[in-house]
Amino acid sequence: MSKMIAVNAGSSTLKFKLFEMPAEQVLAEGVIERIAMPNGHVAIKYGSGQKYEITTDVADHEAAIQILLDQLLALKIIHNYNEIDGVGHRVVAGGEFFDKSVVITPEVLKKIESLAELAPLHEPANVLGIKAFQKILPDVISVAVFDTGFHASMPEKNFLYSIPYEYYEKYQARKYGAHGISYRFVSQRAAEVLQKPVEDLKLIILHIGAGASICAVNHGKSLDTSMGFTPLTGITMATRSGDVDPSLLALVMQKEGITDINEMIEILNKKSGLLGISGVSADMREVEAAQAENHRARLAREIYINRIVRYIGAYLAELQGADAIVFTAGVGENSVTVRKEVTDQLGYFGIKIDQEKNNVRGEVRDLSTPDAKIKTLLVPTNEELMIVRDAQALSQTK
Numbered sequence: 560m561s562k563m564i565a566v567n568a569g570s571s572t573l574k575f576k577l578f579e580m581p582a583e584q585v586l587a588e589g590v591i592e593r594i595a596m597p598n599g600h601v602a603i604k605y606g607s608g609q610k611y612e613i614t615t616d617v618a619d620h621e622a623a624i625q626i627l628l629d630q631l632l633a634l635k636i637i638h639n640y641n642e643i644d645g646v647g648h649r650v651v652a653g654g655e656f657f658d659k660s661v662v663i664t665p666e667v668l669k670k671i672e673s674l675a676e677l678a679p680l681h682e683p684a685n686v687l688g689i690k691a692f693q694k695i696l697p698d699v700i701s702v703a704v705f706d707t708g709f710h711a712s713m714p715e716k717n718f719l720y721s722i723p724y725e726y727y728e729k730y731q732a733r734k735y736g737a738h739g740i741s742y743r744f745v746s747q748r749a750a751e752v753l754q755k756p757v758e759d760l761k762l763i764i765l766h767i768g769a770g771a772s773i774c775a776v777n778h779g780k781s782l783d784t785s786m787g788f789t790p791l792t793g794i795t796m797a798t799r800s801g802d803v804d805p806s807l808l809a810l811v812m813q814k815e816g817i818t819d820i821n822e823m824i825e826i827l828n829k830k831s832g833l834l835g836i837s838g839v840s841a842d843m844r845e846v847e848a849a850q851a852e853n854h855r856a857r858l859a860r861e862i863y864i865n866r867i868v869r870y871i872g873a874y875l876a877e878l879q880g881a882d883a884i885v886f887t888a889g890v891g892e893n894s895v896t897v898r899k900e901v902t903d904q905l906g907y908f909g910i911k912i913d914q915e916k917n918n919v920r921g922e923v924r925d926l927s928t929p930d931a932k933i934k935t936l937l938v939p940t941n942e943e944l945m946i947v948r949d950a951q952a953l954s955q956t957k
Contacts, residue, residue, distance in 0.1 A: 561644035562586065562637065568688025569681070571596060573623045573712050576943040577636065580644075580951045583924070583944060591623040600917030601626055605636050620684075621691040628695065645700045646692050647950030649740065649942065650685045652677035654830045655731055660708065660949040663689060663701040667696035672704060677735060678789060680828065690818070702950040709739030712780035720788075736784035738766040738888075742774045744945040745887045745938050750779075752923060752936055753883060763871055766940065767897070768889035769797040769841065773867065775874035783877055787872050793829055794866040795859075797841035800831035801866060833859045841889050842896065864897065870902045875908060883934035884910060892939050893920045897933045902926075902935055909933050 562683050567574040589603035589611075595604055599617035611634060617623045629638045648663070654674045661667055668689060675682040693701055704890045710718075718734040719727060726732040750757035757779040764774045768934040772793050785793030785801075792847055792867050792888040795801045834841040836861035839849045849856040875881055884905070886898055895917055909932025916926045919937065926935045 561948040561954075562642050563645045563647060563954075564611060564643060565647045565946040565950075566649065566688055566692065567943075568620060568691075570594075570684040573620065573627070573688060573768060574626060576947075577631070577946070578947045580947060583947075586629065587634075588943075589627075589666050591617060591627060593617065594623050595619055599623075601630065603630055603634070605634060609634075613743075614879060620687040621627075621694060622734065624688075624691045624695055625646060628934045640696060643696060643699055645702060645947075645950040645954040646696065647702045647704050647946035648685060648689050648692070649706065649946060650673075650703045651681035651706045653703075653707045653711075653736060657703070657705050657792045658708055658711030660702055660704045660953060662953050663703050665692070667703065677707075678737075699784065700950070702946075702953050702955045704740055704946045704949050706737045706739045707735040709743045710734075710736035710774075710781040710784055713783060715787040717783045723836075733788075734784070734787045736772070736774070736781065737770070737786045737790040738772050738784075739781070740942045741766050741887060742776065742781065742784075744942060745885055745903050745940050746776045746779060748923070748938050748941075749883060749885050749936055752925060752938065753934065755882075760883070761881045762883050762885055763874045763878070763881050763892075764885045764887060764890045765867065765871075765891050765901075767794075767867070767886070767891040770799065771796045771888070771890070773874065775878050777878055782872060791824070794870060795836075795863045796832045797843070798829050798832045800827045800835070802896070803827065831850050833863060846895060847894075860900075863899045864904070871901070873906060881933050883936050884936050885936045887938050887940045892937065895920070897935070898926070898935075910935060 563578050563580050565576045571594045573591045577586045579586055587603055587605035591601050593599040595616045598614055600614055602612045611630060650671060652674045654677055672686050689701060699736045742764055746757050746762055746856045749762055750760055762776040762777060766772050770790055772784055772786040775782040791799050793801050808823055817823055833846050835857040837846050839846055839856050841851060846856045846859050850860055884941060890897055898917055902910050911928040911931040912926040913928050916924060921939050924937045926937055
């Protein structure tokens with residue numbers, strides 16, 4: 560038996576989940592918030608539902624990890640650091656360097672740092688988390704698990720943009736996608752539900768949470784996905800715009816007196832999507848609650864659903880059919896109405912769901928009617944489990 564930690568380090572947060580492997584039992588999970596801000600918050604769940612919470616200043620990521628490890632000891636979840644056999648880090652961008660998970664060496668870390676421009680909101684924070692864990696637990700193996708890795712199987716015709724080819728040669732300007740850790744887990748779990756090898760299936764997976772994307776999975780491999788060079792493109796998200804005509808940005812910048820393209824990118828990342836259209840919230844639940852009396856809230860939902868349906872239609876054509884549509888992530892797992900509104904527009908393809916079966920949240924379930932030609936599944940994602948599985952596998956080969 561071994562203990563493995565899955566880590567997702569953000570700029571001001573650090574999420575973790577501690578597993579007993581290979582039993583895949585969750586021993587503890589939690590989050591440290593407001594890192595490098597006043598009144599940091601530490602929340603840990605462990606045992607049979609026990610909770611530990613404290614408000615304290617957290618100077619940086621190293622301090623956050625020290626607090627985490629100290630509390631794991633204090634709560635007797637572990638008895639010493641030697642019980643921890645590996646740390647798996649979610650890393651958003653692997654670029655063209657990494658098509659699978661790797662043990663983090665100094666050379667690997669340098670390459671990860673060089674990829675910051677592919678995910679400027681995430682990659683620098685991922686690096687901070689890696690460095691902090693390696694400093695505090697220098698003898699424990701650290702593994703990088705890349706959100707882009709699953710999409711390395713995309714063919715050139717799908718990952719290249721119709722811009723001068725030299726930009727790809729010089730700058731690796733291409734589609735990389737995201738949410739690959741989730742897609743890998745969900746595709747395998749969906750295959751179990753369908754009782755078929757994943758290599759025999761064509762799946763369209765909808766990872767729709769605050770960040771949202773769609774992936775066409777052909778025989779267990781990514782064929783195409785909606786996110787692009789960064790996680791900004793594709794379908795409408797909570798605060799991200801999704802696909803936008805680049806020429807429109809030039810017009811808006813000129814009219815608004817915006818001279819720095821980074822300011823415009825910030826608007827597309829943090830002030831657009833559901834929030835930008837509705838003016839109400841980035842939270843789908845709040846937008847839904849407001850739509851009866853708020854035209855913009857209703858419009859935001861309509862655009863959100865429309866973009867999802869549009870991509871599903873494209874991927875059905877690209878895959879030449881599908882065995883199943885799979886909903887996952889925060890909205891996909893919990894919004895009964897979003898699942899209904901999406902599938903209601905796909906009846907032409909033989910996609911039909913049973914509304915009684917659909918009245919569920921966060922459970923693995925086949926939502927299809929008996930006469931559906933294409934299955935509709937609800938499969939909760941578990942990126943942390945995928946991360947520690949990779950960490951354990953690599954720790955055994957070191």
